[in-house]
Amino acid sequence: MSYDDESVASPPPEMPLLLAAELQDHLMTASNDLERLQRLLDDACVVLMDGFHGTAGQLGEVIDLGHEVTPHLQAVRQTLYKTVTALQFQDMATQLIAHTNKRLRNCADQIARDALGDDDPDGAAVVDEAPMKPNPVTQDEVDAGSVELF
Template identity: 65%
Template sequence: MLMNEEMPDDAGEGMMPLLAAAELQDHLMTVGNDLERLQRLLDDAGEALSTHFYSASGQIGRLLGDADALPPAAAAALRQVMDDVAGAITALQFQDMATQLIAHTSQRLRNCADQLARDTFGDDDEDGAAVIETAPLRPNPVTQDEMDAGSIELF
């Protein structure tokens, strides 16, 4: 096996030196790890936002149940706050779309890193045959690029 950037004179056109391939694979894996960390941050933020929005929505709903006892201006203000909270909850769809895109991109990066390793370093080593993560079949898991208010379901 050739080490570092040594290449035989009869090396094929377009072959990548081993050191460059190893560095590229490391970069791909680092980006994949960063995406996984971003995924965890988004999951935590989405969970916290959902909990707080649903709590606020419930409390406003209870206050609106007593709207007859409130001055009309206060009841109208509570209805507006409830509409604003509902609009903010709709924005939480972002977390679901971002999760799908991150998972899709991570899978593609892993597939590229695995193929690079197999093509550069060979299919077999002391641990056995190389396992390559399957690339996503669809080019993009999320076709929506904006969010509108309406009936939503959070995941």
Template identity: 60%
Template sequence: MLNFLLSAELQDHLMTVANDLERLLRLLEDAGEALSTHFFSASGHVQGLAEKINDGASLPPGSLAPVLQDIAGAVTAMQFQDMSTQLINHTMQRIRNCADRLASDAFGDDGDGAAVVEAPLRPNPVTQDEVDAGSVELF
């Protein structure tokens, strides 16, 4: 009986963690959307400046540098959002696998059979552990 109660409590804790990770994932997705909006806004601003230059207007030296830095920062932040999202999804899958296995061991299979989320095959979906400005790799 004690193992049953411990398994049920552990399953509840794992599901709570999975729910928190899902909430964090939604926050990161919102941040990614905001970053994308800012990136395209900055890009439009640069395009407007380029059109002025093409029309013969002159810009003070270095006037494009802050915009280009903003764009580089947005790209770096989007890379962070992408890596974070991959790690959260990977962790949620592992937690759900543990919770499902615990539930199956403690309660048995339901009428539909075993419903266990598959564990990820790779130990880590992201090999990078820091984010620096650089090239963008879309995947």
């Protein structure tokens, strides 16, 4: 197979420095927003897990006291367990956020390196390798026992 001059990719045109800086700022802002989202998600999950475990404990005490386990009480208990299981999938969200954050920072670093080139007063920018997998989580729904991580 031969390649002619038209099929060989030429290097991309240089991006104006101000445009590169603005794009890098937007990527870093998105990355920082993802970090804030992760903290909010972590805090909410801790509160919810504490509440659900407390409620499950109270249901267990009611049952231990000899109260009849009615079908309604059993349904409440099963719903509570499903909810706790769903909250455990917060780990998937954490992995997706971290993966996306790493990709955004990689893009921002590449833009900075390419835009500044040899003009960077701090020396050549070090760009961490981008994540190899396009998506660390193959799960797209919350069902117990059906998650594939990394």
